Amino acid sequence: MSEIGKWLQQLGLVSDERLPPGQHQVSSLPVLDIGVHPVIELAEWRLAIQGLVNHPRQFTWDELQTLPQVAITADIHCVTHWSCLDVTWSGIAVKSLLELVQPQPEGRFVSLVSYDNYTTNLPLAALLDDDVLLAHSLNGQPLSVEHGGPLRMVVPKRYFWKSAKWIKTIEIHAEDRPGFWEARGYHNDAFPWEEQRFG
Ligand SMILES: Nc1nc2c(c(=O)[nH]1)N[C@H]1C(S)=C(S)[C@@H](COP(=O)(O)O)O[C@H]1N2
Ligand SMILES: [Mo]
Numbered sequence: 001m002s003e004i005g006k007w008l009q010q011l012g013l014v015s016d017e018r019l020p021p022g023q024h025q026v027s028s029l030p031v032l033d034i035g036v037h038p039v040i041e042l043a044e045w046r047l048a049i050q051g052l053v054n055h056p057r058q059f060t061w062d063e064l065q066t067l068p069q070v071a072i073t074a075d076i077h078c079v080t081h082w083s084c085l086d087v088t089w090s091g092i093a094v095k096s097l098l099e100l101v102q103p104q105p106e107g108r109f110v111s112l113v114s115y116d117n118y119t120t121n122l123p124l125a126a127l128l129d130d131d132v133l134l135a136h137s138l139n140g141q142p143l144s145v146e147h148g149g150p151l152r153m154v155v156p157k158r159y160f161w162k163s164a165k166w167i168k169t170i171e172i173h174a175e176d177r178p179g180f181w182e183a184r185g186y187h188n189d190a191f192p193w194e195e196q197r198f199g
Contacts, residue, residue, distance in 0.1 A: 052107030
């Protein structure tokens with residue numbers, strides 16, 4: 001941290017707190033999901049981007065690897081109160097994928113649909129952030145099946161249920177469609193620092 005950063009902290013003008021309210025730290029990423037761990041051969045695996053886009057597309061595994069690769073290190077916060085700090089992910093920038101399919105102006109919301117039929121929803125704009133990626137690796141290792149391999153969404157700014165494992169389809173809609181947990185009372189926006197867990 002910079003000298004001035006330390007100073008501001010000592011004066012109590014900024015906080016060094018990395019845990020959002022109601023969270024405790026864990027040292028490794030737990031495995032959490034609705035219970036089905038789908039296994040898909042890479043040769044069969046597809047990612048579809050469809051709905052309100054000019055160029056709906058299905059990507060094979062090999063096609064995806066040719067797209068711009070990014071790596072990020074982020075703190076992960078789960079609504080069940082654990083946070084795992086400094087998790088490194090690498091994969092494909094979602095922004096570059098969206099540029100290829102060209103969302104239409106009325107397409108403002110996204111449903112993520114996974115191979116276990118799990119769904120979650122986000123505003124399209126949330127996927128354009130630089131820290132949002134489709135991850136195929138976790139802390140330098142290929143993403144294991146239990147953590148959503150071969151490919152999962154990572155949306156670090158939201159509670160982790162928005163980060164769909166085993167992603168299959170990205171659908172762009174004009175209206176917001178609540179996903180699996182959102183339809184069961186979880187918060188639609190899910191910002192950890194605002195403690196948007198339910199409602
Ligand atoms: N496809 C799918 N994605 C999912 C889930 C799921 O059940 N199915 N669970 C979500 C929840 S509630 C959490 S906390 C994270 C857990 O990811 P992890 O098992 O890699 O820690 O995945 C999210 N993505
Ligand atoms: Mo979760």
